[in-house]
Amino acid sequence: MIKSYVVDETCNDMRLDRWIRNKLGNIPQSLVEKSLRSGKIKVNKKKVKSSFKIKTGFEIQTFNINFKENILQKKIKYQPTDQVIKENENLIIDDNENFIVLNKKSGISVQGGTKSKKNLVDIFSKSEVFKNSKPYSVHRLDKDTSGVFIIAKNRETAQLLTSLFRLRKVHKTYLAICNGEIESDKGEWISDLIRYENGKKIIEKARTLYKVIDKNSLCSLVEMKPITGRKHQLRKQLYEIGNSIFGDTKYRNTEFAKGINKELMLHSYQIKFMINEKKYTYTALLPDYFKKLIKTKRLKFSN
Known part of the structure; x- marks a missing residue:
């Protein structure tokens, strides 16, 4: 009609x-x-x-x-089971009056969306950790990326942390295992990343400092510190230089199409920031599958 x-x-x-x-x-x-x-x-x-x-x-x-x-039609929110709530509570690195920090698992979204139901915001809204408050997501982390993630407990802290991220006063370190041998051991990637929004082409400047921790002819373990925060920035930049991340099915170089890992080998390893002259540093230990691939590929890293 x-x-x-x-x-x-x-x-x-x-x-x-x-x-x-x-x-x-x-x-x-x-x-x-x-x-x-x-x-x-x-x-x-x-x-x-x-x-x-x-x-x-x-x-x-x-x-x-x-x-x-x-x-x-009522929008049906994701209803986490007690087991899922407990599993994610066990991943908490720090819990204070204003926010929690956890070592997020791969495969879970940080908040609900059109393609994702299971998410951290809904999970922690049912947790005792947020009994007298509500969870606020203050930054992004891809569904398949593991590692340090912060959830605020009140609107004031959420606004403060969101501002720190926007002003680039939160310093993030990521680790990735990528295909092939990265040529230069350290440096800076500066890229013009392209994305489309409602059919419109958008070009965004992206900057990342990087250092190769170890490498061989088959793969590289690289540390990355993004200066900008573009969507899929690290994944796109590694793809552009021909060293796509293991497990990345969206951005992968054709010569590495075979033997795709189940998990995305990208981990948010550390976050540093300052509030009221107090320094905060949080480190998320590598997941077992990440450590296993490091060993399998004969790379060296002290977690």
Whole structure:
């Protein structure tokens, strides 16, 4: 069923997502974005973004959407079992009045999303650790990346830590086992990384300091300190120089396509920052599968 609406003068120069909510109901932004991407909502028969400014006389079409039905459907949150909660509580490195630090396992998202249900925020919202507070995610870590991860216990700390990350005052160290022998033992990678958002090409400058801890003709163990915080930055940069990370099925060089590891060999090893003149340093020990591959590939590292 196709419905058409003509924009009147009271809505001139209004954002499309605001018009949708005003006209069609209090629809979740995620549903608005999804409907626009799939072409179920169009303006003058064209796909546009949610931020698109509509004008008087524009025609807005909806295609086979029952918004009321979608709104009535309750979003089912992930409900962690007691065992999952306990397993993640056992990974906590530090627990204080303002935040916790844990050694995140590979294979779990830090917060819920369209493709991920099981996540740390929902898990710890049911934990005794957050009995008198609620968990706030303050930075990103890929689902398949293991290692140091911080969750704030209150809004004030969440805002402070988020600001520290944004201002690059949190110093992160990652470890990775990558395919092949990295040519230079240390240096800096400076890249123009490309990503796409709503069909638009975006180029972002990325910088990473690196040092090769050990290497042979088959692989390298490398320490990386990102200066910028672009999405998939380290994975993309290693892929660009021809040394993709073991277990990375998204960014992998074709000559290393065989024998893919089950786990992504990328680990957030250490985080350092300062709050009120107090220094904080947290280190996450390597997971067993990471140590096993180091041994199998005859690399040297003192954990």
